[in-house]
Amino acid sequence: MRSDIIFRIMAKIMIPLMLVFAFYVHFHGDFSPGGGFQAGVMIAGAVVLYAIVFGVRSAQCIAPQSVVSFLAPFGVMLYSGVGLCSLVFGKNFLDYSVFAHHPKHAHHIGILLIEAGVIVTVASIMIAIFYAFVERGR
Amino acid sequence: MQLFETIALHYNYAVTIFLMVLGLYIVMVCGNMIKKLVGLALFQTSVYLLYISPAKIIGGTAPILDSKFSLYSNPLPHVLMLTAIVVGVGTLALGLALVVRINEAYGTIEEDEILKRRSEENLNTEKVEKV
């Protein structure tokens, strides 16, 4: 598919839009439908489209296997790290009130942090699953 | 009109059960493992419908708060199903990975052929042991 000019041009137009929409869904998830899970899957979808059009080798240049397999557990650790952070400061597990004085700001920071953990884990696991299936076929 | 409304009100649950039962049938009857996994995914999707249907309120709106609305559907089943979908694709990928490994080991993904090959292998090993 590398020689097909329509796929290449359309992918070059679509992939940035997909990534921007994924981050919109992630950061605007407080006010509109969306959140870490959906955004993670969309980012993985953009990488899969890139791999289909330009080849897996070039996709592994922008999202290397080592980075992906590092980020997958990192997201879960970030999530549980937020919980442990509130434990350390003497609150319940995943109690966000330690992050700021005003409770609403604290909740905003907490939601942002754990959604970041979710998006990192989901995106990298989906990319890793895709790589695993493709690598097996070589 | 009354009859239509009665049917429409029960239609949701009936279709949910129908999808569930059809997924079960595909899992039971199809020997091909990929189609079996599709059946399992159908069953899973019918469970999403089973959870989302009771959360709906007729005349209500999506649970994103705004001063113009007062009636919202129940957000709790949405949260449960949202995470279930993402976990579902993870387990589906795990099942498909197992299918790939089975295909590499036996050269087929048809259930009866795998069983046949296994019984042949067992016979061969028994013969070797007797000799």
Next chain:
Amino acid sequence: MELYINAVLLTLLVVVTLAIMCQQNLFAVVVLFSAYSFLMASIMIVLDAVDVALTEAAVGAGISTVVFLGTLYLTKSAKIRSGQVELLPLIIVFLTGVVLVYGTYGLPTFGLANAPIHMHVAPFYLEQSIPQIGVPNVVTTVLANFRSFDTLGETTVVLTAGIGVMLLLKRRNKKGGDRT
């Protein structure tokens, strides 16, 4: 009106499911399953579950189709043998269906505002979302705040499933060491 849109979409869903059951070509089965996911996402929108619809459209129609197609490529399988209709599974499945449909008559009427499901914790979530947390999307609030333990568990399950896939599909070097 929304009841009838819902009914039409559900009928389409049934048609697609029957097509999946009768189809012998595995590639067609996978594409039909993708169409099924999109239909399911539309139904979720009609049922006011917008977050679930977004997830279903991205996951069910996107990633799982990619994974299915990858498996089809790896197993080099295109068609399945036409299986005859077997009587015993059909009877079991039919009886299960009848019992379950009978069970649904005990459920509260669809779309009622004072059904038991809307009386327990849901009003608390809807009322407390703005005053306590200041986030209008209640699904995000419940996901990340009221029930963040659940979400931690789900994220861990996704991680575990991914690790399982990587372990199953990773090739080993001939010398016995791990490949990069």
